Amino acid sequence: xxxxxxxxxxxxxxxxxxxxxxxxxxxxxxxxxxxxxxxxxxxxxxxxxxxxxxxxxxxxxxxxxxxxxxxxxxxxxxxxxxxxxxxxxxxxxxxxxxxxxxxxxxxxxxxxxxxxxxxxxxxxxxxxxxxxxxxxxxxxxxxxxxxxxxxxxxxxxxxxxxxxxxxxxxxxxxxxxxxxxxxxxxxxxxxxxxxxxxxxxxxxxxxxxxxxxxxxxxxxxxxxxxxxxxxxxxxxxxxxxxxxxxxxxxxxxxxxxxxxxxxxxxxxxxxxxxxxxxxxxxxxxxxxxxxxxxxxxxxxxxxxxxxxxxxxxxxxxxxxxxxxxxxxxxxxxxxxxxxxxxxxxxxxxxxxxxxxxxxxx
Numbered sequence: 001x002x003x004x005x006x007x008x009x010x011x012x013x014x015x016x017x018x019x020x021x022x023x024x025x026x027x028x029x030x031x032x033x034x035x036x037x038x039x040x041x042x043x044x045x046x047x048x049x050x051x052x053x054x055x056x057x058x059x060x061x062x063x064x065x066x067x068x069x070x071x072x073x074x075x076x077x078x079x080x081x082x083x084x085x086x087x088x089x090x091x092x093x094x095x096x097x098x099x100x101x102x103x104x105x106x107x108x109x110x111x112x113x114x115x116x117x118x119x120x121x122x123x124x125x126x127x128x129x130x131x132x133x134x135x136x137x138x139x140x141x142x143x144x145x146x147x148x149x150x151x152x153x154x155x156x157x158x159x160x161x162x163x164x165x166x167x168x169x170x171x172x173x174x175x176x177x178x179x180x181x182x183x184x185x186x187x188x189x190x191x192x193x194x195x196x197x198x199x200x201x202x203x204x205x206x207x208x209x210x211x212x213x214x215x216x217x218x219x220x221x222x223x224x225x226x227x228x229x230x231x232x233x234x235x236x237x238x239x240x241x242x243x244x245x246x247x248x249x250x251x252x253x254x255x256x257x258x259x260x261x262x263x264x265x266x267x268x269x270x271x272x273x274x275x276x277x278x279x280x281x282x283x284x285x286x287x288x289x290x291x292x293x294x295x296x297x298x299x300x301x302x303x304x305x306x307x308x309x310x311x312x313x314x315x316x317x318x319x320x321x322x323x324x325x326x327x328x329x330x331x332x333x334x335x336x337x338x339x340x341x342x343x344x345x346x347x348x349x350x351x352x353x354x355x356x357x358x359x360x361x
Contacts, residue, residue: 012215016061055235078117090235167269169237188317
């Protein structure tokens, strides 16, 4: 099994790595590029013209090994179709920015397809003891066969997938930031899923899918690390969040582990989400108030910010591997409190230099 896992990681990484330069050339040819002078965006942190659509190479690296080497199940097909929709709309968005509301509805569609093929949150483990069952209320109907909707399980899965699909991409603002912490998170979920293989042989497919995700984003990292040669684009960002959300459900690691591993982007997103609402703005419209923007204003380099995210994700992942549910809760609260305190400090208690201040200086 270890050899197979290594093969999946290496094959996914190699496919992504080899396809990325080709994708970059195609993106340049068809003007799928990000030019800050022509495309004004409040969240921009880069300079120069950078190809987008990097998510296409990641998608190929992720699914080619899975579809070629392992049995294709109904759930794998649902995940593949959901990811394909996200990639397609992501490329469309790379050509010309689409409305965030259209992107949000597409994210919902991808989540519904995955849920319709068996991705659901049947229960939530209470870290203080016990289990909260979400599979009590069911609706059964006939439409070319018998189908069952597990109401609460599917609603919670929809909310979790759509939320994670969106907010993971929010933490992809500097070179190498996104592929690094996504690869680490997927690798941790893959290790955790190994614990359940003896009780559930089907979990092996989830394990391979987790390591394929880790390998695909790892293969993209050399091209995206500072100075980046290509950006993941909207397609790569949504694919990252979509896969982490799906894997956290299927791997039995559930929400607790993912909340722990993704505590920095989750906290940053929650803070920004609330702040946008309280200020009367739509929570889906982009701004420059993310944590990495503040770190840049503090003088951090893009390399340092990316590595910072990797280290936090790796430390939280190690805690997820070693701690039980209750201790994971304590660790998550501790990290969340630290990140939240830092975000509050740089937003309200410290005056950061503006772009104009820096230019005047």
